Amino acid sequence: xTDPELACPIAPVVDIVFSRWTTPILWALHEFGRQxxxxxxxxxxxxxxxxxxxxxxxxxxxxxxTRTYHPEVPPRVExxxxxxxxxxxxxxxxxxxxxxxxxxxxxxxxxxxxATKTQKV
Amino acid sequence: xTDPELACPIAPVVDIVFSRWTTPILWALHEFGRQxxxxxxxxxxxxxxxxxxxxxxxxxxxxxxTRTYHPEVPPRVExxxxxxxxxxxxxxxxxxxxxxxxxxxxxxxxxxxxATKTQKV
DNA sequence: CAGCATCCGAGAAGATACTG
DNA sequence: CAGTATCTTCTCGGATGCTG
Numbered sequence: 626x627t628d629p630e631l632a633c634p635i636a637p638v639v640d641i642v643f644s645r646w647t648t649p650i651l652w653a654l655h656e657f658g659r660q661x662x663x664x665x666x667x668x669x670x671x672x673x674x675x676x677x678x679x680x681x682x683x684x685x686x687x688x689x690x691t692r693t694y695h696p697e698v699p700p701r702v703e704x705x706x707x708x709x710x711x712x713x714x715x716x717x718x719x720x721x722x723x724x725x726x727x728x729x730x731x732x733x734x735x736x737x738x739x740a741t742k743t744q745k746v
Numbered sequence: 747x748t749d750p751e752l753a754c755p756i757a758p759v760v761d762i763v764f765s766r767w768t769t770p771i772l773w774a775l776h777e778f779g780r781q782x783x784x785x786x787x788x789x790x791x792x793x794x795x796x797x798x799x800x801x802x803x804x805x806x807x808x809x810x811x812t813r814t815y816h817p818e819v820p821p822r823v824e825x826x827x828x829x830x831x832x833x834x835x836x837x838x839x840x841x842x843x844x845x846x847x848x849x850x851x852x853x854x855x856x857x858x859x860x861a862t863k864t865q866k867v
Numbered sequence: 868c869a870g871c872a873t874c875c876g877a878g879a880a881g882a883t884a885c886t887g
Numbered sequence: 888c889a890g891t892a893t894c895t896t897c898t899c900g901g902a903t904g905c906t907g
Contacts, residue, residue, distance in 0.1 A: 633770040635841045641852055643764040645899085649754040662869055673901060678870060688855025699868045700907075709851050716840055720756040723837055730830050731762055734809025766879085783889055794881060799890060820888045821887080 641687055642713060646672060646680045651710055652717070654690060659705040689713070762808055763834060767793060767801045772831055773838070775811060780826040810834075 642648070646669070653668045654660065660668075666677055681704060684690045689710035695701040763769070767790070774789045775781065781789075787798055802825060805811045810831035816822040 633773040635769055635773070635838055635845060637849060638841050638845045639764050639769050643760050648756055648760050652754045652756070674870070675872095675902090676900060679900095686856055686859040687852050688859075689852075694869095697868095698907095700870090702869060709848060709855065712848055713844065716837075716844055717756055719837055719840055720759050723834065724756060724759045727830060727833055728758060731808050731810075734830065735807055738807040738809075787889095795890065796882095796892095797880065800879095815889095818888095819887095821890085823889060 641689075642716075644680070644683070646676065647684060647689075648717070650677075650680055650684065651689060651706060651713065654704060654706040655711070655714065655717075659703050662702050662704070665704065684710070762810075763837075765801070765804070767797065768805060768810075769838070771798075771801055771805065772810060772827060772834065775825060775827040776832070776835065776838075780824050783823050783825070786825065805831075 642651075649669055650665065653665060657664075657668070662674075662677070662681075665681075666672065666674060669677065681690070681692065685692045688707060691705050691707050693703045693705070695703070763772075770790055771786065774786060778785075778789070783795075783798070783802075786802075787793065787795060790798065802811070802813065806813050809828060812826050812828050814824045814826070816824070
């Protein structure tokens, strides 16, 4: 990125793993196994083909998934999560746990903040 | 965000915790304790006051840090990580571990990818 | 089917200057 | 000091159309 960012040791990981759309894509591949382009497109309802391609290329380059091109007619391409991608499972599991434990706290904090800060109108 | 995103259970957490600049800010507060605005500004070399303010407000609203305003002359404002913010420590620790274990793999994957894909030039 | 090329609009971020 | 206000820049993402 721009900067070492105060040597924050997790900044590089965040760039790699938590870019936009990467977690839903990895999740879909992790949950439903090897899939074709259109299947992924269908599972991610609001993504466009262009962006999906961009993100898949990025994840392929980072080694988090593998892309298999079958030169047939019509062409067939399959995406599958790699071992490196699978190694993120515990991280995602822990995030899911945190979500279950604390997402309500965040919502409450937001309500409280919005309530006190709503002096206008 | 835009969409349930296929009910990916960690998508909401990613939005809250891994927005731009949030991890370096939380890390700085976690590592160096309560700090004033300028101290944070100095630790995050490439951030501008505007963006720092935006991110601090967002994190305050989400309950991940607390903001204490001291009405003095000159004014003094201190930011401190909250209990909710501290509850992310294990997540960050695990990410740091993953970084140590696999960041090299990602770098290698990138080199390999770039090497094979460099047909141009 | 998978994906690239092109254009366009919105929102984020940067630079600068000013205030309580 | 701790911001806010304004303006500009710019990257990302959406929409559309075309190809192997």
